[in-house]
Amino acid sequence: MQSLIPSSVRPGLPAAAPADAAMRRTVYIVDDEDLIRSSLASLLRSMDLEVRDFPTTAAFLAAPKGPGPGCLVLDVRLRGESGLAFQQSMASRGLGPMPVIFMTGHGDVSMTVRAMKAGARDFLEKPFRDQDMIDAVVAALDADARRLAVERALDDVRGCWASLTPREREVLGHVAAGRMNKQIAGEMGIAEITAKIHRGQAMRKMRSRSVAELVRKMQAIGVIREAA
Incomplete structure (x- = not known):
């Protein structure tokens, strides 16, 4: 399988810059606190990332998703559906592969364990350092870029076989x-x-x-x- 992965996205190396705007890296933020959402969006846009923020999981689901690498920064405690419940339903909603970074002001061990078992990449407690969030987002986007590169390579092989x-x-x-x-x-x-x-x-x-x-x-x- 590794032989199908382009050298620009080999594990341990930074992914190459997207070839066009359609492949820009996108961070999706879901948090019902306006101030946190806007400040986090501003931080990540300073990293030259595409950022889309939403107050609810329903708004996130209704929005179009970009074709390039992406990750979801998700608050654990939301009005209505919780972040944990949403994460556990992502696969059935067609969002299974998207990396999830949880953030919470009320974290505990059991909550972290549940999130990680369900596939979360990281779990940050508020208030977190800007650099911790940046590092988590970059790692998640790199991982998603590698996944997409493998999928494209496999699609190419399937086309050859067909x-x-x-x-x-x-x-x-x-x-x-x-x-x-x-x-x-x-x-x-x-x-x-x-x-x-x-x-x-x-x-x-x-x-x-x-x-x-x-x-x-x-x-x-x-x-x-x-x-x-």
């Missing part, structure tokens, strides 16, 4: 199993030169320069299973 003919897919199944052209021809009842041609065309369509690279791609999209 472009193959049924015969080419059959040939690559044999290639991935380690068979040579003569063996593939015998298995499929075709001439060896025909097997070689299909193999070459299929490898080009899959943009694979080696059998090892092909196998990794086929494993990544679930065409074949990884070896135990």
